[in-house]
Amino acid sequence: MKTQKILADLHLHSTFSDGKLTIPEIVDLFGKRGFGAIAITDHLCESATFLGKAAGYLNQTLTPETFPRYQAILKSEAERARREYGMLLIPGFELTKNTILNHRSAHILALGVTSFIDANLGIEEICAEIRKQGGLSVAAHPVSTRRLEKQTYFLWDRRDQFRETFDAWEVASGRHFFDEVAESGLRLIANSDMHRPEQMESWKTVFTVRGPETPGSDIPRPLFITWDQIISDVRSQSVEFTYYREGLPRVARRTHMTSPIRRRELKWPLKTRRKSMLMGLVALSLFAVGLVQWTFGFERG
Ligand SMILES: [Zn+2]
Ligand SMILES: [Zn+2]
Numbered sequence: 001m002k003t004q005k006i007l008a009d010l011h012l013h014s015t016f017s018d019g020k021l022t023i024p025e026i027v028d029l030f031g032k033r034g035f036g037a038i039a040i041t042d043h044l045c046e047s048a049t050f051l052g053k054a055a056g057y058l059n060q061t062l063t064p065e066t067f068p069r070y071q072a073i074l075k076s077e078a079e080r081a082r083r084e085y086g087m088l089l090i091p092g093f094e095l096t097k098n099t100i101l102n103h104r105s106a107h108i109l110a111l112g113v114t115s116f117i118d119a120n121l122g123i124e125e126i127c128a129e130i131r132k133q134g135g136l137s138v139a140a141h142p143v144s145t146r147r148l149e150k151q152t153y154f155l156w157d158r159r160d161q162f163r164e165t166f167d168a169w170e171v172a173s174g175r176h177f178f179d180e181v182a183e184s185g186l187r188l189i190a191n192s193d194m195h196r197p198e199q200m201e202s203w204k205t206v207f208t209v210r211g212p213e214t215p216g217s218d219i220p221r222p223l224f225i226t227w228d229q230i231i232s233d234v235r236s237q238s239v240e241f242t243y244y245r246e247g248l249p250r251v252a253r254r255t256h257m258t259s260p261i262r263r264r265e266l267k268w269p270l271k272t273r274r275k276s277m278l279m280g281l282v283a284l285s286l287f288a289v290g291l292v293q294w295t296f297g298f299e300r301g
Contacts (some may be wrong), residue, residue: 001130001211001212002168002210002211002212003208003209003210003211004208004209004222004223005201005206005208005209005240006035006036006037006206006207006208006209006222006223006225007034007035007037007189007204007205007206007242007254008035008036008037008153008156008204008205008206008230009030009037009039009194009202009204009205009227010037010038010039010041010058010090010092010111010138010189010191010205010209010230011039011041011094011109011138011140011170011173011191011192011193011194012026012039012040012041012111012191012192012193012194013025013040013041013043013094013193013195014040014042014043014064014195016040016066016070016213017042017043017060017062018043018060018092018195019042019194019195019196020195020196020197021196023040023073023074023077023099023128024073024077024086026038026040026082027077027085027087027089027098028080029164029197029200030274031081031084031085031087031088031223033200034085034154035085035087036086036087036088036207036209036222036223036224036225037088037089037090037207037225037230038081038087038088038089038090039089039090039092039109039111040074040089040090040091040092041092041093041094041109041110041111041264042061042062042065042070042093042094042117043055043060043061043062043093043094043096044061044062044093044095044096044097044117044119045060045061045098046096046097046098046119047063047117047119048120049097049098049099051098051099051100052096052097052098052119055096055098061096062093064116067084067116070093071091071114073171074089074091074114075091077089078090078091080135082224086181086222086224088147088225088226088227088230089297090111090112090227090230091111091112091113091114092109092110092111092113092135093109093110093113093117094107094108094140095107095108095110095112095117095119095264096119096190097119097208097237098150098152099153102150102151102152102153103153103154103157104152104154105150105153105154106136106139106154106155107139107140107152108123108126108127108130108137108139108155108166108239109138109139109140110126110130110133110135111130111134111135111136111137111138112133112134112135112138112227112230112231113130113134113135114133114148115133117129119132123154123155123162123165123226124165127165127166129275132298134159134231136167136168136230136231136234137165137166137167137168137169138157138166138167138168138170138189139156139162139168139169139177140152140170140173140191140193141173141193142156142169142170142172142178142181142214143153143156143178143180143181145173145174145176146176147174147176148173155169157187159184163186165239166186166187167187167231167235168186168188168189168234169181169184169186169188169189170188170189170190170191171188171189171190171203171241172190172191172202172203172241173190173192173193173202173203174192174193174194174199174202174222175201175202175203175243175247176203177190177243179214181232183218186211187234187235187237188197188237188241189205189234189239190203190204190205190241191203191204191205191270192204200244200246201244201245201246202244202245203242203244204240204241204242204243204244205239205240205241206223206234206239206240206241206242207229207230207233207238207239208238208240209223209224209225209229210223211223211224232254234285235299262292287299
């Protein structure tokens with residue numbers, strides 16, 4: 001018997017919605033880095049709302065038409081991921097309820113689910129359907145993502161009501177760790193929400209696998225995690241979280257653990273600070289140019 005820590009990232013987007021990589025490219029990206037489990041979770045938007053319809057026209061969402069091909073590719077890629085990398089590929093999607101109001105928007109990850117679910121259904125109905133299909137329901141990026149983008153606060157505003165509705169809540173999304181979610185007492189999970197390969201550096205969830213060595217090989221191979229173990233470890237919260245840095249060697253998943261206390265150090269990386277300063281400078285220049293034009297225009301008039 002041996003124990004092994006395995007890295008998991010259960011929130012990834014492919015070209016089936018608004019991601020830049022195809023599903024096979026994602027499998028290779030994570031497989032080559034020694035990950036133990038990933039989930040592809042393309043957007044499945046509401047068809048009843050204006051923003052959902054717009055996503056449909058722009059091919060940014062799964063539809064009943066594209067869904068069977070999506071599942072077929074996930075199935076064949078799951079076999080290849082297991083064969084080539086000893087990695088578990090979990091089928092999933094992200095039920096996406098977008099409105100122009102942050103407090104009315106909600107994103108729900110359906111993990112381990114292979115049948116289409118209508119995103120127009122209510123939150124409770126969606127989660128019940130996920131559970132019926134033997135899947136895990138996750139409240140995605142429930143608080144401010146600390147990024148300049150549309151936010152999804154609907155679930156967080158009702159976290160007491162939905163406490164038992166969801167199997168887990170994202171405590172981190174990408175490079176940002178959410179202290180308020182960590183302190184909430186809810187069940188937690190950490191994912192990248194990767195749309196582009198540069199977003200590989202992010203918070204991840206770590207599972208501990210116990211089992212015998214893979215027989216028939218001289219080279220020690222990583223242990224394979226099962227979907228059943230992921231379900232039970234998420235529900236019992238036998239999980240850890242780690243900040244994964246790109247460029248670490250393959251064995252990184254076994255050595256690079258971050259203790260909960262050290263999480264805070266990584267909150268505001270230098271690159272983000274530089275970007276914010278640059279954006280501030282651009283905004284200031286635009287304002288100055290506008291002010292000059294307005295002043296001179298006013299005098300001429
Ligand atoms: Zn989302
Ligand atoms: Zn997402």
